[in-house]
């Protein structure tokens with residue numbers, strides 16, 4: 001990143017249309033204006049299929065916008081940046097490598113010597129509570145443990161931007177809450193900017209500094225809510241606070257309308 005004062009991420013009038021197999025153009029997202037400051041945790045919520053993942057792929061450089069601009073660190077995105085980390089619903093772990101080797105893979109790929117990569121990987125495995133599991137293979141772990149490996153394997157690369165697409169949605173409710181707390185602990189002090197896509201409004205409020213509500217597809221930004229809940233937060237505790245409930249009501253009145261529009265469209269298509 002070259003421009004130190006520029007926001008971490010900026011979308012300016014960004015849009016993406018895909019060519020469908022029949023040759024028609026399908027607009028997935030349109031006129032997206034969004035700024036993510038450095039060190040900010042931004043959650044994106046919206047009705048199913050509206051274009052949340054597409055927005056992330058534009059920021060990641062996996063896809064190019066067909067309209068407007070996407071800037072990371074003040075520069076137009078060109079391809080996948082080395083200081084961008086990803087965590088998706090499916091675990092991006094190598095099944096044939098041990099836990100330690102999985103976490104070492106990023107630093108090794110980025111040119112770190114083996115001993116240094118091992119030391120950094122062990123440090124992050126300790127932070128996620130998996131030191132005793134470093135010789136296991138991913139299939140010998142629980143879903144929550146695999147997710148912790150994925151988090152360690154991401155944070156070990158010291159990403160300045162972290163893109164997360166429903167990372168905890170396959171986990172049971174208790175494990176999900178634990179993982180959310182763990183994510184907040186790992187993120188605190190890293191200075192990384194996070195964009196976290198979720199279906200779960202409670203999760204988004206508990207985690208984020210800002211919640212972005214997207215419209216029914218093709219999505220654009222409908223409203224951005226600032227979450228003024230103090231940190232550090234524990235997700236199971238913060239959601240019982242009166243302010244949390246107030247924020248939830250406020251955002252739901254905006255999001256609920258888009259969910260209704262999406263459902264009604266579905267009913268028309270199904271009829």
Ligand SMILES: Nc1ncnc2c1ncn2[C@@H]1O[C@H](COP(=O)(O)OP(=O)(O)OP(=O)(O)O)[C@@H](O)[C@H]1O
Nearest residue numbers: 018019020026028047048049050051052053054055
């Ligand atoms: N590669 C592609 N080619 C054609 N259409 C696509 C492509 N990727 C996404 N789409 C379409 O763009 C729209 C937005 O999809 P996207 O996955 O971004 O939504 P989403 O909000 O993340 O969905 P969900 O909440 O269900 O995960 C959908 O209608 C989808 O079918």
